[in-house]
Amino acid sequence: MARVVAVTGNEAVAEAMRQVNPDVCAAYPITPATDIMQRFTGFVSNGKVKTEMVLVESEHSAMSACVGASAAGGRVATATSSQGLALMWEELFIASGTRLPIIMTLVNRALSAPLNIHGDHSDGMGARDCGWIQLWSENAQEAYDNMIQSFRIAEHMDIRMPAMVCLDGFIISHSIERMEYLDDAVVKNFIGEFKQLNPLLDIEHPVSYGPLILTDLYMEYRRAHAEVMSKVSQVVLDVAQDFEKISGRKYGLFETYRLDDAEIGLVILNSAAGTSKDAVDVFRDKGIKAGLLKPRLYRPFPYEEIGEALKHLKAVCVLDRADAFGASYGPLFMDIASGIYPYKDRPLLINKIYGLGGRDYMPEHAELVLAELAEVAKTGRVKTFKEYIGVRE
Amino acid sequence: MAEMVEIRWHGRGGQGTVTAAKVFADACLSGGRHVQAFPEYGPERSGAPLRAYNRVSSKELRMHCPVLRPGIVAVVDATLLDSINVMEGAPDDAVIVVNSAKDPKEIREKLKAKPTQKVFTIDATRIALECIGRPLPNSPMVGVLAKVSGLISLDQILEDVKKSFGKKFSQKIIDGNLEAARKGYGEVREG
Numbered sequence: 001m002a003r004v005v006a007v008t009g010n011e012a013v014a015e016a017m018r019q020v021n022p023d024v025c026a027a028y029p030i031t032p033a034t035d036i037m038q039r040f041t042g043f044v045s046n047g048k049v050k051t052e053m054v055l056v057e058s059e060h061s062a063m064s065a066c067v068g069a070s071a072a073g074g075r076v077a078t079a080t081s082s083q084g085l086a087l088m089w090e091e092l093f094i095a096s097g098t099r100l101p102i103i104m105t106l107v108n109r110a111l112s113a114p115l116n117i118h119g120d121h122s123d124g125m126g127a128r129d130c131g132w133i134q135l136w137s138e139n140a141q142e143a144y145d146n147m148i149q150s151f152r153i154a155e156h157m158d159i160r161m162p163a164m165v166c167l168d169g170f171i172i173s174h175s176i177e178r179m180e181y182l183d184d185a186v187v188k189n190f191i192g193e194f195k196q197l198n199p200l201l202d203i204e205h206p207v208s209y210g211p212l213i214l215t216d217l218y219m220e221y222r223r224a225h226a227e228v229m230s231k232v233s234q235v236v237l238d239v240a241q242d243f244e245k246i247s248g249r250k251y252g253l254f255e256t257y258r259l260d261d262a263e264i265g266l267v268i269l270n271s272a273a274g275t276s277k278d279a280v281d282v283f284r285d286k287g288i289k290a291g292l293l294k295p296r297l298y299r300p301f302p303y304e305e306i307g308e309a310l311k312h313l314k315a316v317c318v319l320d321r322a323d324a325f326g327a328s329y330g331p332l333f334m335d336i337a338s339g340i341y342p343y344k345d346r347p348l349l350i351n352k353i354y355g356l357g358g359r360d361y362m363p364e365h366a367e368l369v370l371a372e373l374a375e376v377a378k379t380g381r382v383k384t385f386k387e388y389i390g391v392r393e
Numbered sequence: 394m395a396e397m398v399e400i401r402w403h404g405r406g407g408q409g410t411v412t413a414a415k416v417f418a419d420a421c422l423s424g425g426r427h428v429q430a431f432p433e434y435g436p437e438r439s440g441a442p443l444r445a446y447n448r449v450s451s452k453e454l455r456m457h458c459p460v461l462r463p464g465i466v467a468v469v470d471a472t473l474l475d476s477i478n479v480m481e482g483a484p485d486d487a488v489i490v491v492n493s494a495k496d497p498k499e500i501r502e503k504l505k506a507k508p509t510q511k512v513f514t515i516d517a518t519r520i521a522l523e524c525i526g527r528p529l530p531n532s533p534m535v536g537v538l539a540k541v542s543g544l545i546s547l548d549q550i551l552e553d554v555k556k557s558f559g560k561k562f563s564q565k566i567i568d569g570n571l572e573a574a575r576k577g578y579g580e581v582r583e584g
Contacts, residue, residue, distance in 0.1 A: 006419045006428050118434070139457070171457050175431035176418050178454075274455035362458050 002180040002247075009140040009172035012179060013079070013105050013165070014039035016147035018049055019187040022103075023074030023194070026054035026065030030084035031117045032169040033107040037079055059084040063091035063102075070100035071209045073199025075151070077102065081169060082109035082123045089127070095162045096131030097225070098209055099197075101154035102162040104132075105147065108270070108321075109169040110357040118358020119168040121269060121321040124298075125331040131225060133163035133232055134299040136269050138255075141179040143167040145249060146296075148182070151191045152239045158231055160197055166298075168271040170358060186246050229300040236297050253302040255294040256309055258284060262291025264373035265310065265347070267336050268319040269295055272354070272361045276319075279366030283374075290370050295332070307339035313347040314377035316340075317369050321355045329386055348376055351386040365390050398542060399460040400447040403479050404469035407439040409531030412557070413469070414445040416535050420545050420553035421449045429454050442473055449544055465542055468492060469517070469530055474503055485509045488541050490581070492517040492530045497584020513541055515581045517573075524573035525566065532570040536577030547578045 007015070014036050017025070025044075027037040044053040052074075054065045059080055070076040080088065085106060095102050106127075110120035128134060135150055137143040146165045154163040167173060182190075198207045213221055233253055240251040257277050259265060264283075266276050273294040283290035293309060295301070310316055318337075320330025327334065333351040340346040352369055355361045369389070376382055400417070404410025411432045418430035432445040446460040462482045471493040473479060483489065487510045491500050494516040501512040515537045517530035525532070532554060539550040554574050558567045 004422060004425075006415075006422050006430070168457075170434055171431075174434065175429060175457070176415055177429050178422060178427045271457040274457050277455050360458055362461070363456060 002182055004178065004180055006176050006178050007140060008035070008174055008176050009143050009167050010035040010107070010174065011039060012140040012144040013147055013167070014043070015181060016144050016187070017077055018043045019182070019184050020075070020077070020148070020151055020191055021049045021188075022051050022077040024052045024054065024066070024069035024076045025078055026056050026062045026069065026076075027078050027080070028056055028059045028062045028084065030059065030081045032109060032173045033079045033081040033084065033105065035173065036105055036107070059087040060091060063088040063095065066102045066104075067091055067095050067098065067100060070095070070102050071098065071199070072201045073196040075155070075194035076100075077104065079105040079107065081107045082111055082117075085123045085127055086111060089130075092127055092130040092132060094210070099160045099228075100162055101160050103147070103150050103154055104162065104164050105143075106164045106166045107169045107173045108166050116357040117169070119171045119271070119321070120356050120358065121166075122356075124164065124166045125322040125324070127164070128299050128331065131161070131229075132299060133159075133161050134297070135163065135165050136296055136298050137165060137167045137172070138270055138273050138294065139172055139179070140167075140175075140177045141249070143172065144179065144181070145243065145247065145251065148187055148190065149236075149239050149243050149251070152242075153232065153235055155194065156235045157195065157197070159228060159235055161228060161232070166270065171271045180247075182247060190242065190246055232300050233297065233302050233305070251296065253297045253305055254309070255296060257292040257294070259291035259293055259309060261289055263289040263314045264370060264377050265291045265293060265313045265316045266319060266366065266369065267293045267295070267310070267316060267332065269298070269321065269332060272319065272321065275361055275363055276366040279363050279370060282363070282367060283370050288370070288374055290373075301335050301339075303335070303339040306336065307342060310336070310340055311343045311346055315350070315373045316347040317350045317352055317373055319352050319354050319369070323353050323356070333386070348380070348382055350376065350382055350384070353386070353388045354390055359390055361390065396452060397448060397450040397454075398465065398544060399463050400465040400467060400538070400542070401460050401463035402445040402447070402467045402469060403473050403477065404443055404445070405473070406437060406441045406443055408469050409529050410443060410469045411445050413467075413531035413535050413538075414447050416553050416557045417538055417550075418447055418449070419557065420539070420550045421447075423545065423549060426451060427454045433459065442477060463487065465490070465538070467534060467538060469534055471495075471500075480504055480506070483510065487511075488513070490515065490534070490537050490541055492534060494519060497582050501584050511541075511583065513537065513581050513583050515577055517577060520573050520576045520580065524576065525569040532573035533577030536574035537581045540578045540581055547575065550574055550578070
């Protein structure tokens with residue numbers, strides 16, 4: 001029987017990790033992810049899991065230890081945020097390039113300077129092209145569900161790639177919400193036994209990790225990585241289908257909300273999507289055909305499927321909780337624009353930057369954007385392609 | 394109950410206000426309800442003013458933003474009445490609970506509450522001192538919230554205080570908190 005609980009996002013992630021019972025975790029504390037590992041180390045100390053917990057001196061070391069443990073043949077997980085992810089940067093590429101299915105929770109937080117501990121997607125966006133799979137989560141339930149599914153996705157024998165599960169710092173990580181836990185046995189059965197692939201500790205079959213590959217083969221190696229990424233979508237869908245059987249909860253590559261017959265739409269990640277859905281309802285009640293698309297699998301980005309889902313709209317606003325300085329538009333906008341680019345008839349696209357450093361995103365913000373979209377759809381004219389909202393002038 | 398009840402808590406760091414919001418949310422889970430409890434995170438200094446929020450709804454709670462129009466305002470520290478406007482955004486039918494030994498009518502005047510708004514007081518700090526031996530007014534406040542919100546019974550809230558405090562504290566502290574919640578529920582005054 002599923003257990004109904006009122007817990008924080010971090011508590012939910014820690015519970016998923018307890019149920020998964022990884023072989024090795026290496027971590028270094030950083031707000032707002034600290035709480036996950038604080039709870040998890042409690043499980044380790046109290047014998048609730050058999051995990052070898054490695055407390056290291058930095059995030060660079062945390063990811064290095066994860067890389068080592070994963071190459072050795074273990075099921076490995078960690079968690080971080082913001083500067084912690086930034087410090088792991090070098091090792092992120094080692095993990096993905098070495099095809100190690102490490103699972104990392106990323107509690108999204110703004111990057112310094114200036115110092116800010118609150119929810120912001122700059123950290124995850126900075127790491128979007130490092131070869132990891134990224135799953136983004138609206139609330140505690142999705143963070144928990146994504147965590148459990150991520151092990152199956154990353155460890156799939158056709159994939160073997162590290163995966164990040166993203167959730168909003170504080171807004172989700174430190175807020176209590178009602179959600180449902182699966183039974184321990186159900187989770188254990190769902191993720192299955194960890195399958196090793198060329199483990200370093202198999203001394204009967206010695207292997208090398210991290211060799212030098214120069215101009216002769218590096219490009220082929222990179223192309224192979226890209227090809228693996230192209231298979232991830234199908235695995236995500238297959239795993240989601242199995243997950244629905246044990247949970248009753250449906251997941252796809254992205255979520256659409258009242259989008260099928262919509263004329264205007266919002267594209268938005270994580271917790272702000274929930275707030276936006278309420279605003280969509282307000283507009284629907286007024287007779288305006290509004291809808292929403294919330295990406296879930298952000299890397300690899302399902303360009304074709306998302307383009308297909310949005311192409312019939314008249315006007316779309318992509319809301320970014322991060323800016324890509326000097327790149328004209330926010331990172332999510334650029335991906336969405338690429339998704340709809342192949343279509344001759346495509347929606348007009350605008351971009352809003354919101355919620356940086358944890359700035360509140362209120363229903364009123366979503367409603368203002370929807371009102372602007374309705375105007376854009378009516379007139380076919382865009383006044384401003386990109387602007388910051390909820391900001392002092 | 395209304396489809397959704399939104400509560401805003403005002404307290405000072407170290408008074409257990411965030412814990413109170415958590416305990417209250419947990420207790421409201423029964424009956425298939427959806428709940429949220431979240432503080433506003435600032436510098437987190439002991440004694441600094443803080444806010445925490447609850448939402449309780451019969452429908453799924455999708456919004457993730459602060460409460461701007463609280464149906465219930467719970468003021469855990471009455472000294473805050475002189476420094477911040479606790480009535481901000483409170484609708485005409487709002488319920489305001491203040492931890493104070495003063496007469497609820499006096500507090501009503503201070504708050505400049507509208508006749509349609511209900512004002513309650515509870516001497517939660519005295520109750521806490523009597524029951525727990527420390528000025529931690531959160532347990533009596535949780536008892537009061539159970540009463541004025543009508544969302545949950547006294548038994549449900551006591552069960553949850555037991556569950557929440559049971560993990561960390563001795564039997565003596567748990568019993569003290571249970572008694573404090575019970576007294577909060579029983580002694581609240583309307584004015």
